[in-house]
Amino acid sequence: MPKPPRITQKPASPAARLLSWYDLHRRELPWRARAGATADPYHVWLSEIMLQQTTVVAVASYYRAFLARWPTVDALAAAPLDDVLAAWAGLGYYARARNLHRAAQVVATELGGKFPDTAEGLRKLPGVGPYTAGAISAIAFDAREAAVDANAERVLARYFAVEEPLPIAKPKLRTLGQSLVPEKRAGDFAQAVMDLGSLICTPRRPACANCPWTEDCVGRARGIAERLPLKAERAVRPLRRGAAFVASDAKGAVLLIKRAENGLLGGMLQPPLGPWTENFPSAKAAISQAPFAADWRKRAGIVRHGFTHFELEIEVYSTTLSKRPKIEGRWVPQDELRAAALPTVMRKIVAHALDEGGPLFSDRLSKISRA
DNA sequence: TAAGCGTGGCT
DNA sequence: TAGCCAAGCTT
Numbered sequence: 070m071p072k073p074p075r076i077t078q079k080p081a082s083p084a085a086r087l088l089s090w091y092d093l094h095r096r097e098l099p100w101r102a103r104a105g106a107t108a109d110p111y112h113v114w115l116s117e118i119m120l121q122q123t124t125v126v127a128v129a130s131y132y133r134a135f136l137a138r139w140p141t142v143d144a145l146a147a148a149p150l151d152d153v154l155a156a157w158a159g160l161g162y163y164a165r166a167r168n169l170h171r172a173a174q175v176v177a178t179e180l181g182g183k184f185p186d187t188a189e190g191l192r193k194l195p196g197v198g199p200y201t202a203g204a205i206s207a208i209a210f211d212a213r214e215a216a217v218d219a220n221a222e223r224v225l226a227r228y229f230a231v232e233e234p235l236p237i238a239k240p241k242l243r244t245l246g247q248s249l250v251p252e253k254r255a256g257d258f259a260q261a262v263m264d265l266g267s268l269i270c271t272p273r274r275p276a277c278a279n280c281p282w283t284e285d286c287v288g289r290a291r292g293i294a295e296r297l298p299l300k301a302e303r304a305v306r307p308l309r310r311g312a313a314f315v316a317s318d319a320k321g322a323v324l325l326i327k328r329a330e331n332g333l334l335g336g337m338l339q340p341p342l343g344p345w346t347e348n349f350p351s352a353k354a355a356i357s358q359a360p361f362a363a364d365w366r367k368r369a370g371i372v373r374h375g376f377t378h379f380e381l382e383i384e385v386y387s388t389t390l391s392k393r394p395k396i397e398g399r400w401v402p403q404d405e406l407r408a409a410a411l412p413t414v415m416r417k418i419v420a421h422a423l424d425e426g427g428p429l430f431s432d433r434l435s436k437i438s439r440a
Numbered sequence: 441t442a443a444g445c446g447t448g449g450c451t
Numbered sequence: 452t453a454g455c456c457a458a459g460c461t462t
Contacts, residue, residue, distance in 0.1 A: 116458080118458095119458090120458035122446085122456095122457060123446085123447075123448095123457065123459095124448075124449075124457050125457085125458080126448085126449080127449090127457085159447075160446080160447075161447045162447085163445085163446080164444095164445065164460075164461075165460080168460080195460090196459095196461090198459055198460045198461085199459085199460090200458075200459060201458080201459075201460085204458065218458045219459085221458090259458095263458060266458095267457095267458090272457095273451085303454090303455090304443090332444085332445085333444080333445065333446090334445090334446085335445095375446085375447080376444095376445075376447090377444075377447090378444060412447090413446070413448090
């Protein structure tokens with residue numbers, strides 16, 4: 070009886086299996102090149118900065134707006150920083166926008182408008198750290214670099230059953246990630262790991278049955294995949310409280326002042342605010358915090374906002390003036406508030422004072438739902 | 441090194 | 452609802 074032909078096909082490497090999965094299931098994203106094409110470095114860089122600690126859904130509309138307004142790195146470099154901050158308003162982590170603008174100027178003026186094509190060179194740009202340098206060099210230049218973000222850390226911690234908690238495990242995970250990068254298609258591999266983390270190897274209830282790495286995933290074999298990666302405990306967020314002062318002139322323009330260039334919400338606009346302390350100021354104390362004497366009326370209710378490292382509650386005082394006092398700041402007409410460099414927390418405060426939940430937010434919300 | 445730095449969606 | 456989580460970097 071003749072022997073059946075043996076199939077001697079070599080088992081595909083983990084990288085090859087992941088790339089095959091990626092070819093079938095890759096996400097279509099605004100900044101992603103068509104299959105087989107290489108993306109524009111400016112597009113990749115812009116998207117990577119926006120995506121730092123930020124979801125794809127939140128980024129999409131901002132990415133499109135930036136690219137439409139500033140189609141090249143030279144155009145972005147030539148823009149006033151305040152315009153960039155205003156366009157970034159609502160996306161958070163505003164140091165990214167300041168660094169984005171500085172990096173654009175470095176590329177435009179010192180590098181002839183060309184982005185560095187190595188991770189080492191990219192790493193020198195402000196706002197580009199180890200992850201972003203690896204991601205841009207791999208995706209835009211096909212450099213053999215890993216891009217180990219939170220998705221990749223989760224995938225790798227499970228695949229190799231790394232039980233050290235984050236952030237202790239970061240260097241180890243980065244090394245493990247680099248060890249898997251294939252000779253070819255490093256950019257696709259980087260994006261494939263992230264898509265795997267986003268679509269299959271999710272924080273909760275990972276879809277292991279559909280995973281191209283399920284057979285050799287050590288975390289799954291040991292039954293511990295879903296609870297990896299372990300993480301250090303978070304510090305409790307303190308609560309801070311204060312008062313805000315929203316003044317309108319006879320035409321409804323609102324007084325806004327510019328925050329310090331660095332630190333929390335650096336370079337962004339706000340209405341005048343009192344100090345943030347453990348308790349709200351009394352009505353009397355609040356009046357002494359106001360930017361000028363006026364008929365300040367306390368609005369009902371409070372504005373709450375959560376930051377990464379503390380929570381904020383604000384009581385809002387408002388006044389309408391027949392005549393503008395002489396005071397430093399900009400009187401911004403109401404129809405310009407939407408496009409102003411107002412971070413979300415300040416937008417909430419102004420909206421609360423003006424008694425609206427509408428125009429200050431509606432445009433952004435509709436953009437997000439369209440994304 | 442560890443803390444500072446936004447926001448919105450999901451459970 | 453309150454906490455978790457997201458394509459991290461800077462100082």
